[in-house]
Amino acid sequence: MDSLNATGHAIFLELNEKIQGLEPSWREWAVGMLRPIAALAVVAVAMVLSYSQKLGLEKEMIYSIARAFIQLSAIGFVLEFIFNQANVAWIFLAYVIMVTVAGYTAGQRARNVPNGAYVAGLSIFLGTALTMALLVVLKVFPFTPRYIIPVAGMMVGNAMTVTGVTLKRMREDLRLQQGMIETALALGATPRQATVKQVRRALVVGLSPVLDNAKTVGLISLPGAMTGLIMGGASPTEAIQLQIVVMNMLLGASTFSGVLATYLSWPFFFTSTYQLQTKVLRDE
Template identity: 75%
Template structure:
């Protein structure tokens, strides 16, 4: 009786295991094209298999609890991992992991709070944890790109920034164009995805509902909510990251911190 869950789990894993044949195809193509990615492909799919299997059991445990504290723990864990990952992308930004983590936390927390207050989602683990995961993942990507792009643009245009500072501009005024460019580049994929959703591809949330038996109309309604929250969370997180980056880019005398831009 106690092993029924294990038997059901193993039965359910037959299709995912069968689907790995497409990964084997990718491995073969990489081998014949001499890309050298075979090992990384195998490692990636094995890691994904283990991670998703473990998180499946963890979520099953959390969903069966009646304590909302698990929502906070799961959310903070996701933000911590996302902050570390985004910080790795922008590794030349001082304290980049903390900047990314704080930015992601701010953007997703504000968005989630509004959704709960407006009663779009009930404050339960079954709703909040998956929704938070989508927002955190998207904010992680956008924040990492914003921070890296901003630092790289300032490095390329150090002369222009230093000239503006010498003429009395504040750090914000001196780097306004670089900030705008970084934000536009990082947010463009999110906005492009919103423009083409349903025309080119059916997003994951919508596809999952349809495959689970929900009507297309219900799936569309949820997907609209998802797109709205992704745009909101990503915008707040990316803008917040630019504000938090500035102290590391400039000295107290409003001069560029050259050591930040000389490292490669």
């Protein structure tokens, strides 16, 4: 029995040594995941409420949380790899992937807009690239993966939402006011002159959430970037300074992308003879 215990103890020590010495990143990841796993208790409560109210969202909640867990875990290791690379090509690769996914997602929201995914993708790319270039030129952020990729992710995400909403609202307004637009065209107005009010209204609707968020930041909510810095040990004043930069860049990127989306999609609503594409404006 003593020899068996000794053997078991030796095996335990050997395994522990392997875990402690050979796989530090995996060990740190496993220990760090204890808090997210504990936070699943909140999801369990939400599922109970969904079941009690007969909402039928339990499976959707499980799927959403599982997908988020897998995606975030995977991207964590990917970013750790990219951050350790000196080649800036990794920055462009990550950026292109983000823009591609964002363009497709925004295009799905505005799926009835002709070439909506391509228009959204190009608008997001140009709008966020312009904003990022200004930030780098002004030396707000250094051109390194650790800064550029997270910042680009925030800009692309906001630009995606604004672009999708703007394109969808633009088509809806053109469809609802088709008669007014055709009358303006018959009187000699150009397509841009005949639809400028609808386009402006779509931009206002698309940008409203970003503007409202900028107005209430710090009063109603503490944004993720600021909260993460504070919880990571940074002083509140340092976190505030970074958050101000973040709000500025989000507003700029969203505006650039939204305006570009309207200009790029405008021609697809008209024929070569400056008439409305009625088949594009048919009811969904």
